[in-house]
Amino acid sequence: xxxxxxxxxxxxxxxxxxxxxxxxxxxxxxxxxxxxxxxxxxxxxxxxxxxxxxxxxxxxxxxxxxxxxxxxxxxxxxxxxxxxxxxxxxxxxxxxxxxxxxxxxxxxxxxxxxxxxxxxxxxxxxxxxxxxxxxxxxxxxxxxxxxxxxxxxxxxxxxxxxxxxxxxxxxxxxxxxxxxxxxxxxxxxxxxxxxxxxxxxxxxxxxxxxxxxxxxx
Amino acid sequence: xxxxxxxxxxxxxxxxxxxxxxxxxxxxxxxxxxxxxxxxxxxxxxxxxxxxxxxxxxxxxxxxxxxxxxxxxxxxxxxxxxxxxxxxxxxxxxxxxxxxxxxxxxxxxxxxxxxxxxxxxxxxxxxxxxxxxxxxxxxxxxxxxxxxxxxxxxxxxxxxxxxxxxxxxxxxxxxxxxxxxxxxxxxxxxxxxxxxxxxxxxxxxxxxxxxxxxxxx
DNA sequence: AAATTTTTTTAGACTAGTCTAAATATTTAT
DNA sequence: ATAAATATTTAGACTAGTCTAAAAAAATTT
Numbered sequence: 001x002x003x004x005x006x007x008x009x010x011x012x013x014x015x016x017x018x019x020x021x022x023x024x025x026x027x028x029x030x031x032x033x034x035x036x037x038x039x040x041x042x043x044x045x046x047x048x049x050x051x052x053x054x055x056x057x058x059x060x061x062x063x064x065x066x067x068x069x070x071x072x073x074x075x076x077x078x079x080x081x082x083x084x085x086x087x088x089x090x091x092x093x094x095x096x097x098x099x100x101x102x103x104x105x106x107x108x109x110x111x112x113x114x115x116x117x118x119x120x121x122x123x124x125x126x127x128x129x130x131x132x133x134x135x136x137x138x139x140x141x142x143x144x145x146x147x148x149x150x151x152x153x154x155x156x157x158x159x160x161x162x163x164x165x166x167x168x169x170x171x172x173x174x175x176x177x178x179x180x181x182x183x184x185x186x187x188x189x190x191x192x193x194x195x196x197x198x199x200x201x202x203x204x205x206x207x208x209x210x211x212x213x214x215x216x217x
Numbered sequence: 218x219x220x221x222x223x224x225x226x227x228x229x230x231x232x233x234x235x236x237x238x239x240x241x242x243x244x245x246x247x248x249x250x251x252x253x254x255x256x257x258x259x260x261x262x263x264x265x266x267x268x269x270x271x272x273x274x275x276x277x278x279x280x281x282x283x284x285x286x287x288x289x290x291x292x293x294x295x296x297x298x299x300x301x302x303x304x305x306x307x308x309x310x311x312x313x314x315x316x317x318x319x320x321x322x323x324x325x326x327x328x329x330x331x332x333x334x335x336x337x338x339x340x341x342x343x344x345x346x347x348x349x350x351x352x353x354x355x356x357x358x359x360x361x362x363x364x365x366x367x368x369x370x371x372x373x374x375x376x377x378x379x380x381x382x383x384x385x386x387x388x389x390x391x392x393x394x395x396x397x398x399x400x401x402x403x404x405x406x407x408x409x410x411x412x413x414x415x416x417x418x419x420x421x422x423x424x425x426x427x428x429x430x431x432x433x434x
Numbered sequence: 435a436a437a438t439t440t441t442t443t444t445a446g447a448c449t450a451g452t453c454t455a456a457a458t459a460t461t462t463a464t
Numbered sequence: 465a466t467a468a469a470t471a472t473t474t475a476g477a478c479t480a481g482t483c484t485a486a487a488a489a490a491a492t493t494t
C-alpha cells in the first residue's frame with residue numbers, strides 16, 4: 001500500500017519515463033513535482049525498498065513491473081474520473097485536471113469497477129488519452145505531434161498532451177478537440193508556427209501549441 | 218483551509234456534540250477517532266488557534282460558528298457521495314460508508330455543486346440522514362428511536378443511525394429501510410427486545426438494533 | 435588530463451501528527 | 465474532608481515528508 005505522496009512520485013516517474021521505457025533522472029522528478037532533488041533522493045530510497053522501482057546511485061530510476069502496474073492503476077483512475085466529470089457532471093475539459101488529481105487517490109477497487117461500468121467502459125478520456133483497462137492494458141492509437149508534420153498532411157486529432165487549463169480553453173475555442181478533422185496548410189519557417197484548417201476554417205497556431213496536439217499517424 | 222486530519226476531528230466533534238449543541242470531552246473524541254487523549258489535546262490546541270472550536274482546559278470543546286459550518290460542509294459532501302454511490306453506481310447501502318469517508322475530503326466546491334444538481338438536490342442520504350444544503354441548512358424530520366416507544370406505535374422508518382455494514386445488511390434483510398411502514402407489536406421486558414411488523418411480517422429485534430432505528434415521531 | 439561545472443547524495447533540521455509515560459487537575463467515594 | 469479513581473495535559477520521542485547547505489560523484493570543457 002502506497003501513501004498519497006508515493007503514488008504521486010510513481011505517476012511522475014511513469015510519465016517521465018514514457019511508460020516505464022527509459023530511466024529517469026533525480027532532477028527531472030524534482031522539477032516535475034516542484035520539489036527538491038534531496039527530497040527525491042529520499043523518496044527514491046523508500047520506493048526502492050518497496051520494490052516498485054529499481055535505483056542505482058547517480059544513475060536514475062526505472063519502474064519495476066509492479067511499479068508500472070501501480071502507476072497504470074492510478075492513471076486509470078485519473079482518466080475515468082475525468083471522463084465522469086465531463087460526461088456526467090458537465091465539467092468543461094479544462095476544469096477537470098485538478099479535481100481528478102485528488103480523486104485518483106481514492107482507494108476502492110469496487111468504486112472504480114462500478115464507475116467504469118457506469119461510463120460504459122470508455123477507451124479514452126476527454127483529452128483523447130487512452131484509459132488503461134483493469135488489467136493495465138492500454139489501447140494505443142498511433143499518433144504524432146502536429147509539429148512533426150509537413151504541409152499537406154490530412155488527418156484527425158487524437159489527443160492533447162498538456163492539461164493546462166488555458167491551453168484547453170484556447171483549443172476548445174478554435175475547435176481543436178479530439179476526433180476533429182484537421183489539415184496542415186502551411187508552416188512559417190521563422191517561428192515554426194503552423195497554418196491549419198479545422199472544419200473549413202483556417203487558423204494559425206504557435207509551435208508550442210502544435211507540440212501539444214497529437215494527430216493520427 | 219483544514220488538513221484531512223483536522224477535518225476528521227471537526228466531524229467527530231460535530232457528531233459527538235449533537236450538532237454543536239453541547240461540549241465534548243477529550244476522551245470522547247479520542248475514543249471516537251481511535252486515537253489517544255494526548256493526541257486529541259494537541260489537535261484541540263491547533264483547531265483552537267484556527268478558531269473553529271473554543272477550548273477550555275480540563276473542560277472540553279465546543280464548535281465555533283465557523284467550525285460548525287465547516288463540519289456541515291464535510292457532512293454534506295459525505296452524504297451526497299453516499300447518495301451518488303447507491304443511486305447511480307448501484308452500491309448497496311452497507312458498502313458506501315468507507316468510500317464516502319474518503320470522498321468527503323475532496324476539495325472542490327464546483328464538484329459538489331454539480332454533483333448535487335446531478336442527483337436532483339436530494340434531501341436525505343441512503344440511510345435517511347438529512348443532507349445539509351449549500352448554506353449548511355438541514356431539514357430535520359422529527360423522529361424518535363424505536364427503543365423509546367411503547368407497543369401500539371405505528372409510523373414509518375426515518376433513518377438508521379449506525380453505518381456499520383453488518384447492521385445495514387441485517388436491516389436490509391428484514392426490510393427495515395427508510396420510508397418503510399412499521400408497527401410496534403410488543404416488548405420483552407427481560408432484554409428489551411421488540412416485536413415489530415414490517416409489511417405484514419412480524420420480526421423480533423434486539424434492544425441494540427432498536428436503538429439505531431429512527432421512526433416518525 | 436586537469437579543471438570546471440553540473441548533478442546527486444548526505445547530513446542535519448523542521449512540521450504535522452502520533453505515541454508512551456509521567457505529572458497534574460478534577461471528580462467520586464468514603 | 466480526605467483518599468482514591470479518573471480524566472487531562474505536558475514532556476519527550478518517533479515517522480513521513482520536506483528543506484538548506486555542504487560533500488561527493490559524474491559530465492563537460494579547455
